[in-house]
Amino acid sequence: MPPPSATPHDLSCLHLRDLERIAADCMDRQTRDYYNEGADASMTLAENHTAYNKYRIRPRVLRDVSRVNPSASVLDFTASCPIGVAPTAMQCLAHPDGEIATAAACKEAGVAMGLSSFATKSLEDVKAAGGDTARVLQLYLFEEREESARLIRRARKAGYKAVFLTVDTPVLGRRNLEIKNKFKLPPHLRIANFADGANGEGKEEKSGDSEAGYTEGEKRVMPRGPVTFHSHAANPTLEWGRDITWLKKECGEDMKVYVKGVATAEDALLAIKYGVDGIVVSNHGGRQLDGALATVDALPEIVEAVQKKIPVHVDGGIRHGTDVFKALALGADFVWIGRPVLWGLAYKGKEGVDLCLRLISDEFKLCMALAGVTSVKDISKDYLVKIDRSGFVSRL
Ligand SMILES: Cc1cc2nc3c(=O)[nH]c(=O)nc-3n(C[C@H](O)[C@H](O)[C@H](O)COP(=O)(O)O)c2cc1C
Numbered sequence: 383m384p385p386p387s388a389t390p391h392d393l394s395c396l397h398l399r400d401l402e403r404i405a406a407d408c409m410d411r412q413t414r415d416y417y418n419e420g421a422d423a424s425m426t427l428a429e430n431h432t433a434y435n436k437y438r439i440r441p442r443v444l445r446d447v448s449r450v451n452p453s454a455s456v457l458d459f460t461a462s463c464p465i466g467v468a469p470t471a472m473q474c475l476a477h478p479d480g481e482i483a484t485a486a487a488c489k490e491a492g493v494a495m496g497l498s499s500f501a502t503k504s505l506e507d508v509k510a511a512g513g514d515t516a517r518v519l520q521l522y523l524f525e526e527r528e529e530s531a532r533l534i535r536r537a538r539k540a541g542y543k544a545v546f547l548t549v550d551t552p553v554l555g556r557r558n559l560e561i562k563n564k565f566k567l568p569p570h571l572r573i574a575n576f577a578d579g580a581n582g583e584g585k586e587e588k589s590g591d592s593e594a595g596y597t598e599g600e601k602r603v604m605p606r607g608p609v610t611f612h613s614h615a616a617n618p619t620l621e622w623g624r625d626i627t628w629l630k631k632e633c634g635e636d637m638k639v640y641v642k643g644v645a646t647a648e649d650a651l652l653a654i655k656y657g658v659d660g661i662v663v664s665n666h667g668g669r670q671l672d673g674a675l676a677t678v679d680a681l682p683e684i685v686e687a688v689q690k691k692i693p694v695h696v697d698g699g700i701r702h703g704t705d706v707f708k709a710l711a712l713g714a715d716f717v718w719i720g721r722p723v724l725w726g727l728a729y730k731g732k733e734g735v736d737l738c739l740r741l742i743s744d745e746f747k748l749c750m751a752l753a754g755v756t757s758v759k760d761i762s763k764d765y766l767v768k769i770d771r772s773g774f775v776s777r778l
């Protein structure tokens with residue numbers, strides 16, 4: 383790989399913060415608020431970003447960085463960088479091509495993609511657009527267990543390699559703008575991956591609709607118009623023993639099971655105890671428990687507890703290549719980005735996601751070179767210091 387370039391291409395958008403600003407003007411208020419807001423006072427949302435400022439990089443010099451290799455292994459796949467696209471719901475709100483555009487951009491960039499259970503495109507079509515990079519189906523485990531089982535079977539058949547069970551939504555967090563705007567899925571969009579059963583609002587599709595991957599006679603649930611999907615995303619009954627055991631059995635040998643939304647060492651140890659294949663340290667982008675620790679602050683105790691027994695991923699507030707570097711230096715194996723991809727989609731569909739992925743991966747490569755690291759596996763806490771409020775610098 384040639385040395386990273388410090389000069390990106392789109393001069394109106396040189397940083398993900400530019401993308402955020404530009405995208406804000408490309409979305410209606412309902413969509414912008416739904417995508418960008420956090421829970422309650424958005425304290426955790428803000429801290430997910432600012433917590434990265436507590437760390438500074440200790441660059442090493444006079445090392446040959448003419449060849450920097452930013453690739454990283456994730457879920458038995460060699461990705462072009464240790465940055466994946468986090469599962470986010472309803473991407474067709476941002477752009478008509480929605481998750482298909484995201485998947486196509488991921489494929490082109492060699493970046494791993496997570497698909498939300500609440501996608502607005504079918505998981506089969508997303509797999510076709512994303513190829514090997516479409517690896518993860520995010521799952522909400524519904525109280526109607528057969529609904530989830532059906533989704534898992536389809537994902538296995540389509541070739542997804544992992545399920546990320548989201549565990550930080552026993553109930554939905556309070557999002558004030560969503561309430562104020564009376565957020566609803568617009569009538570022309572549908573939640574694409576559900577068979578009927580729950581709210582009876584599903585509009586029957588003609589059979590043989592290959593896009594959706596349904597067998598004849600199955601109906602969709604929650605597809606058009608006012609939807610009650612919030613009650614589906616949240617399931618207060620989930621627990622480690624019964625539900626993880628069930629999920630592992632459903633996923634069989636073909637798909638790994640990760641839990642997404644772990645925030646403590648105690649739960650990381652339980653994840654290992656119950657045979658989970660990996661964890662994602664996440665607070666749902668600050669959209670659930672406001673006042674929860676920023677993910678990069680939760681990361682060290684989890685990394686310490688896990689002792690490399692299973693992969694530890696992290697998401698939340700990652701907006702620059704240097705944030706990625708810091709998360710890896712703190713012991714994360716992989717990171718995921720959520721909102722920036724939605725901003726890219728809103729700005730220019732696939733091209734906007736291309737831009738988003740290029741910006742952050744170029745920044746990461748540049749950061750590696752400037753820090754004197756040529757391989758992702760060499761990024762360690764030796765490259766980081768922590769700086770406290772009074773400016774005192776300490777080694778990790
Ligand atoms: C608009 C939006 C929708 C989301 N939908 C889901 C979802 O369906 N399932 C899920 O597990 N996480 C969902 N998330 C959380 C993301 O997967 C991820 O944890 C979070 O966005 C990371 O934070 P960041 O946006 O600061 O990068 C959503 C986040 C946003 C912003």
Ligand SMILES: O=C(O)C(=O)c1ccccc1
Nearest residue numbers: 471500611612615666669
């Ligand atoms: O908005 C979210 O954060 C989320 O995960 C979600 C997805 C679909 C329905 C409700 C909530």
